Amino acid sequence: MTKTLMKKWHSHEGTIAASSNGFDLIDCKFCGFKHIIPIPTAEELEQAYQHDYYTKEKPLYIERFRDDLDWWNIVYSQRYEILERHLPDSHRSLLDIGSGPGYFLLNGQKRGWNVRGIEPSVQAAEHSRNLGFEVNNTFFLKKLLQS
Numbered sequence: 126m127t128k129t130l131m132k133k134w135h136s137h138e139g140t141i142a143a144s145s146n147g148f149d150l151i152d153c154k155f156c157g158f159k160h161i162i163p164i165p166t167a168e169e170l171e172q173a174y175q176h177d178y179y180t181k182e183k184p185l186y187i188e189r190f191r192d193d194l195d196w197w198n199i200v201y202s203q204r205y206e207i208l209e210r211h212l213p214d215s216h217r218s219l220l221d222i223g224s225g226p227g228y229f230l231l232n233g234q235k236r237g238w239n240v241r242g243i244e245p246s247v248q249a250a251e252h253s254r255n256l257g258f259e260v261n262n263t264f265f266l267k268k269l270l271q272s
């Protein structure tokens with residue numbers, strides 16, 4: 126007989142699908158998503174994405190990304206090819222939300238797309254700027270509220 130572990134946080138509850146680094150991932154019966162509990166606050170998410178992700182969580186992310194850039198360029202080219210099949214030349218503008226180090230933007234620019242990025246990480250946004258892009262260093266929802 127399988128024992129099913131349940132976890133509850135406010136109204137969010139469900140079976141534990143995985144546990145790692147002190148977090149439980151639940152298959153939530155309340156909202157239908159799989160997510161960790163407790164759900165991080167806006168302040169915790171801001172700290173994680175703006176400051177910790179590229180310095181504490183994945184400090185070598187951009188360096189390793191560059192090591193795999195040939196592969197990523199193939200992936201990005203395939204994605205742009207799909208978009209280009211459905212969009213006329215006059216509609217080739219792209220907003221990359223969570224643009225990371227900016228290589229998807231770079232790939233699009235080389236293909237003639239008008240590209241912009243929004244990236245919460247200070248380090249990733251700076252990397253994108255060094256590639257020559259104007260990237261808004263903020264969260265997408267904050268950008269919407271400011272518009």
Ligand SMILES: [Zn+2]
Nearest residue numbers: 137153155156
């Ligand atoms: Zn939930």
